[in-house]
Amino acid sequence: MKEYKDCRNPVLPSNLHIPDPEAHVMPDGRVYVYGSWDQEENIFCSKEYRVFSSDNMVDWVDHGVSFDSSKIPWIFDKNAPKYPSSIDWTKPTPFLKKMIQKDTKDGKLEIPKFPDDMLFAPDAIYRDGKYYLYFCMADSSEGVAVADKPEGPFNNPAQLPCGGIDPAVFIDDDGQAYFYWGQFFAHVAKLKDNMVEFEEGSILYNIVTEEEHYFHEGSSLRKREDTYYFLYSSMVRGKPTSLAYATSKSPLGPFQYRGVIVDNDGCDPQSWNNHGSIEEVNGQWYVFYHRSSQNRQQKRRLCIEPIFFNEDGSIKEVKMTSQGAGRPFAITEIIEAYRACQLTGSVYIAPLKNGWEGLTDIRDGDEAIYRYVEWEKPVNDISIEGTGSGEIKIYLDNEKEASGSIILDKGHIMNSSFQGSSGKHQIKLKFSKVNSLEVHTIIFR
Structure with missing residues (x-):
């Protein structure tokens, strides 16, 4: 047991x-x-x-x-x-x-x-x-x-x-x-x-x-x-x-x-x-x-x-989430990349060579969604741990313009910027300029 x-x-x-x-x-x-x-x-x-x-x-x-x-x-x-x-x-x-x-x-x-x-x-x-x-x-x-x-x-x-x-x-x-x-x-x-x-x-x-x-x-x-x-x-x-x-x-x-x-x-x-x-x-x-x-x-x-029931007994459709039966992810809390609840493109979740489990086979234009985070105050920093290289743009909810981005070069953060308002949000990562990129964790501060 x-x-x-x-x-x-x-x-x-x-x-x-x-x-x-x-x-x-x-x-x-x-x-x-x-x-x-x-x-x-x-x-x-x-x-x-x-x-x-x-x-x-x-x-x-x-x-x-x-x-x-x-x-x-x-x-x-x-x-x-x-x-x-x-x-x-x-x-x-x-x-x-x-x-x-x-x-x-x-x-x-x-x-x-x-x-x-x-x-x-x-x-x-x-x-x-x-x-x-x-x-x-x-x-x-x-x-x-x-x-x-x-x-x-x-x-x-x-x-x-x-x-x-x-x-x-x-x-x-x-x-x-x-x-x-x-x-x-x-x-x-x-x-x-x-x-x-x-x-x-x-x-x-x-x-x-x-x-x-x-x-x-x-x-x-x-x-x-x-x-x-x-x-x-x-x-x-x-x-x-x-x-x-x-x-x-x-x-x-x-x-x-x-x-x-x-x-x-x-x-x-x-x-x-x-x-x-x-x-x-x-x-x-x-x-x-x-x-x-x-x-x-x-x-x-x-x-x-x-899940939740309407007055007539019908059940409201729910989206897949990363938080599941728990609370949303908070500021400074590590979000393991394998918690992604929705993926677009070739990217998928799998065990990685270094023992982590995360996002792999990432290609330009791929997206990964995490539901939900909840911040008590505005957030102005993001850190992503991974291997390989690429640019990752971060979108809140249904934004058309990214709230921030981060550039990884052989796993090292070369540049990052982010501004996110307080409240409950869906997070979307969008990938470009990818070269053998794998993602392990995400942290907002």
Whole structure:
């Protein structure tokens, strides 16, 4: 077990790539995050899960590996039940065509392939003294394992009577449990009290769809007051980088599309998908989601933003931020360059040769945005630490003219000037005259 102190985005250390976060406040009052784990360089997820928890959204405990696919008996059992996914890959929907990256030479769509024992996005829930971890595999099988503690270890996996990906579990106020799953089409079934079997005849197919709701994958259900919120990865903006939601007065639907909560487009040049959840922690609601790094679709990292509801129950869309669940960055506080929440051009966030993590592959015209800083008084100096050479102009908010600039020559500051007013600001760095430039930290004084 390890402990980390961080309330800014991304939340966990740079070597922990935890996407698909499902956050739940468990009976002990702590919020637990259950997610996938991008351990490989060029493949989504891995064969292990890891659990993290916090009681204040600042101090995080890494509980280590909670479950691994070697415990699953049916993966390579030819006699085990097979419940194929409901997706017909031979008849792709319009958005499905966008999801596939390229066509083969004979015109057929190239279907992503993974080892059968890869663990994709999970979910978890507490019931009657036990904790249930729901998981899905690359072979389209789904299952549930049980533990005595919210962090696991989870054992005795049982296969669920369905096929697909991205399980979600929800227990209503009357004690009835529901299980959701699917890609491009979301389905639901009532769970029996044993949390493994479906009630006979209870399956409802296509309660949320690509055509009507822009549904891509990643079902997640929460209830607030008398409204059920169905959160999911959405294709509404052309690729599944946004988390959208639909609402209903019943956990079985019908669900009405309501809008986007957060969009991670622009977090990385290769950003492709999103997946997450919402949860109320200590009286404040948050959206838990992921952002890509290292110029890959993978290497996704846990991020968190506070969210707010309108009087009609709708959720206000929030921008990606660097501050996350914490406060804005203050005067003289070091802003690590890897906290950039939006990037334009070729620049991306990655570990650097000297051990830092920061901005790399910077080219002329690239931009990096940090949200937010908050200054109690005017600021008149900036310092940027990095390597290589280049000119960096600094813009506040939506300024057309820069508030300052800094010139680095082989990592040394040759010239700098800055004038910034007090208050809360977005910071934008714009790069030019670049020669092997990498950025590590930024400080305003």
